[in-house]
Amino acid sequence: MQRIGVFVCWCGSNIAGTVDVKAVAEALKNEPGVVYSANYQYMCSQAGQNMIIEAVKEHKLTGIVVCSCSPRMHEATFRKTAEAAGLNPYMVEIANIREQCSWVHKDMATGTEKAIILGKAAVAKVNLNAPLTPGESPVTKRALVIGGGIAGIQTALDIAEAGFPVDIVEKNPTIGGKMAQLDKTFPTLDCAACILTPKMVDVAQHEKIRIFSYSEVEDVTGFVGNFDVKIKKRARFVKEDVCTGCGACVEKCPMKKIPNEFNLGMNNRTAIYIPFAQAVPKVATIDANACNMIKNGKCGICSKVCTAGAIDYTQKDEIISEKYGAIVVATGFNPISMDKFDEFAYNQSKDVITSLEFERLTNAAGPTAGKLLRPSDLEHPHTIVFVQCVGSRCASCAEKGKEYCSKICCMYTAKHAMLTRDKYPDTEVYVFYIDVRTPGKNFDEFYRRAVEEYGVKYIKGMVGKVSPEGKKLKVQASDLLNNKQIKIDADLVVLAAAIEPDKSARPLATKLTASMDTNDFFTEAHPKLRPVESPTAGVFLSGACQGPKDIPETVSQASAAAAKVIGLLVKDKLKGNPCVARSNELMCNGCSSCERVCPYGAITYEDKEFRMPDRTTKVRRIAKVNPAVCQGCGACTVACPSGAMDLQGFANNQIMAEVDAICK
Amino acid sequence: MQKVSREILVDKAISLLNQGVVKAVFGWRKGEFDYDVTPAVFTTEKDIKENFVFNGFCGANFSKYLVAKTVNFDGKILVFLKSCDTYSFNQLLTEHRFDREKVYAVGIPCDGMADISKVKEIAGDGVSKIDFEGDMMKVTTLYQDEPVEIKLGDVLLERCYNCKSKKHVAYDELIGEDGEVLDSNRFDEVAKLEAMTPDERFAFWQGELSKCLRCNACRDVCPACTCEKCVFDNPNSGVENKAAANSFEEKMFHIIRAFHVAGRCTDCGECSRVCPQNIPLHLLNRKFIKDINQFYGEYQAGEQVGSRAPLVNYTTEDVEPCDVFKGGEENA
DSSP, X not given: OOOEEEEEEOTTHHHHTTSOHHHHHHHHTTSTTEEEEEEESOTTSHHHHHHHHHXXXXXXXXXXXXXXXXXXXXHHHHHHHHHHTTSOGGGEEEEXXXXXXXXXXXXXXXXXXXXXXXXXXXXXXXXXXXXXXXXXXXXXXXXXXXXXXXXXXXXXXHHHHTTOXXXXXXXXXXXXXXXXXXXXXXXXXXXXXXXXXXXXXXXXXXXXXXXXXXXXXXEEEEETTEEEEEEEEOOOSBOTTTOOOOOHHHHHOSOOOEEOGXXXXXXXXXXXXXXXXXXXXXXXXXXXXTOHHHHHSOOOHHHHHOSSOOBOTTOOOEEEEEEESEEEEOOOEEEOOOTTOGGGTTTTOTTEEEHHHHHHHHSTTSTTTTOOOOTTTOOOOSEEEEEEEESSSOGGGTTTSOSSOOSSHHHHHHHHHXXXXXXXXXXXXXXXXXXXXXXXXXXXXXXXXXXHTTOOEEEESOEEEEEEETTEEEEEEEETTTTEXXXXXXXXXXXXXXXXXXXXXXXXXXXXTOOBOTTSOBOOSBTTTBTTBOSSTTEEEOGGGSSOOOHHHHHHHHHHHHHHHHHHHTXXXXXXXXXXXXXXXXXXXXXXXXXHHOTTOOEEEEEEEEEOTTSOEEEEEEEEEOTTTOOOOOHHHHHOSSSXXXXXXXXHHHHXXXXXXXXX | OOOOOXXXXXXXXXXXXXXXXXXXXXXXXXXXXXXXXXXXXXXXXXXXXXXXXXXXXXXXXXXXXXXXXXXXOOSOEEEEEOHHHHHHHHHHHHTTXXXXXXXXXXXXXXXXXXXXXXXXXXXXXXXXXXXXXXXXXXXXXXXXXXXXXXXXXXXXXXXXXXXOBOOXXXXXXXXXXXXXXXXXXXXXXXXXXXXXXXXXXXXXXXXXXXXXXXXXXXXXXXXXXXXXXXXXXXXGGSOOOSSOSSTTHHHHHHHHHHHXXXXXXXXXXXXXXXXXXXXXXXXXXXXXXXXXXHHHOOOOTTSSTTOOOGGGOOOTTSOOHHHHHHHHHHHX
């Protein structure tokens, strides 16, 4: 029989406001096994913890129930307290009477009743708890960064600077991501390439960093400290270590009509291409879908002009297997498709463009060499209308857009408007907005300058319709502050398209068993206190894959993720989780159900000889769990038909005891 | 399809036994009455000649018996499998429950087996003798002067009316030609239950399951129930009571059992065949099969050895739990 101590926390008024903590402590005193029960203002404080330690010694407690906040907050605290008092840390159970009770109930009577029930369930469980000892596993001192945009670059550089090897997997032929496509950056207006490319070069030159470009993560197994990752390096038909990036092949390639992804299809590239001048690695790539040699075996010009002999038409996809201690997801974002927004005539007129396309139009390396020209006739536009929140904050039109704010559009639109007025003062610039949101450092000052110094016309209201008529775009909009309808004949309309996570994120999350929200942004372990860790141990989040972010915020988060990774990789051994599955071999049928549901490959089988009651022996197939690989998810315990599989610390009988205590 | 007779099976059994291919034969032996034909192991030619039975009451599925019988058995065992039995046979192989090398399986054609309760409905109680002549049976009873003639096809077990497959999915040797997987109407019975209101459905199962004696025959005969230690026999499981402590407990027994065999049940129908209270237990399992088909695509347990059942397999195309829940709402 256990000797259990119950400690009810007030959490100031957080719990005590809607739960009669004294009544809870009093009621739980009579539960089986309980020999001591107390309440205190802040159980997690030093004084509260000392109270527990004293009680353990004085009353010879063998188990502890703390009725307090969610175990995600202070379970670790109280386990350490138990350890300090000489108990096994797994003899502690938390009854969550805050998040699941006091915060969701308004009146004292129901709150108290529920708190008592939750306390009874925890007591019932502790009665069946057994001491558990965690195993240890080694840490592979290498990190994987998935995505080579500014987030991945910064994370990789920071980890490498701390002395750990890092691999970057980038699905495009070059790293650089979205930032490489931008022109200027708010709020300082320095050129994106000027601040990004030095970092790209740093990555390329860093002896601790390897870049797998044109590659994707194929498969992830293992667990924190010991991930086994298969990386698919797609065939680029050019030997990376031989190609000098001279560009002779690009010049001579006869297939010149392939839409250029880097310029968002606003001009063309060749079948063999280098995305942009500062690409890293500066290596040509053959687009297999466009190359005549690969498709039909006719051509071969690039291999003739290549003096280095780098072209290899027979190259195959290659699978690289590597071990990692930590994985950082930095898969970034994309603007949403404008196909569903017929009202803005995006698909009807070339002169209705997205903001990212506008970036390319003003970029010196873009399709117009930096001159702001209308895509349809390459004439200078005199009236430009910027439309904000296209698909963002779209609560009523969720099937078209996104409910969330894309966060970066207000600032880049102010930048676009300001730069246009600065370079082309003869241009009239209108910005239609719902609200202007400028909460960053020096952001509001920037926006005010666009309005006050550069004369950008900000109009509160949404654009209802854009209709192409001749060379003009007729824009109908409402001006909410003046309560009138406006018609503008525009030459160019720029849509601030909402941003969404990259499409590769969802399948990647499945491979990593990392969780996502309904918008396919990765969820963090705690939205405030663990913002760069995913709930899956060893998987970290960097940049816009976790939510819309501008560059300063992305870089901060990228460095934060790196700090977390470094904190993990400096450890030689990790303490495992002792709450792992165990198979009772006397009951196991060897049916393989558990092995089939195990997402971690932790279960294997062996034939074992059993002595039967009639003194014969019988060889039976039985399941074995590798405790270092098992993550304690419990899927096997549900799949096991005979109940041979059980989860230590969350055993079936413990859970049943909790349910019984609640239902009594 | 070739008709199979007792003589063909007896000859086959004796020749395999005498050739030394097998050392024992699973077959059917006459029970107390003509209709309670019992599974049995034969090891001598004499025993087979005298006591081997094959008629319209040989519904018993031998697959499960192989689990216990092949352990430590030196040599091969001959087993006769009807097409439905072969699915259970494969499912047990999938679960590594017996050694395939120790079994010689002979597939036999089948036109369906008789349900004695349907026979009694026609002929009346006190059945003392049943003689088969082809598809006809002559049923002699204590209370009627003349034997009643009944066509086998009129008194089939429900599972045979709705036979899912005449195709044998596992065998070493086949008697006659193999049949086809049939376009069965077996889910119509489930659809009828789904069409009920929750109250009606509760009342239906209340009525049926309250007849349960907890004799455990359904579990003991079920080829999916081969656990080394059944939860209902395990004092640590918390559900081991033999006699129901209250009227809800027999429901829990059947519900727990249906969950335990979900995704593994081949719909062989043995549970309902052996139930002394004639509870249509197979409908619980068939509901699971219907739902699995609906949510994860058609899946027939036992069709292939080693197939990954949807409930113990994950693919990114799997139905989202919220949709499963909606499916439940529709039926609620």
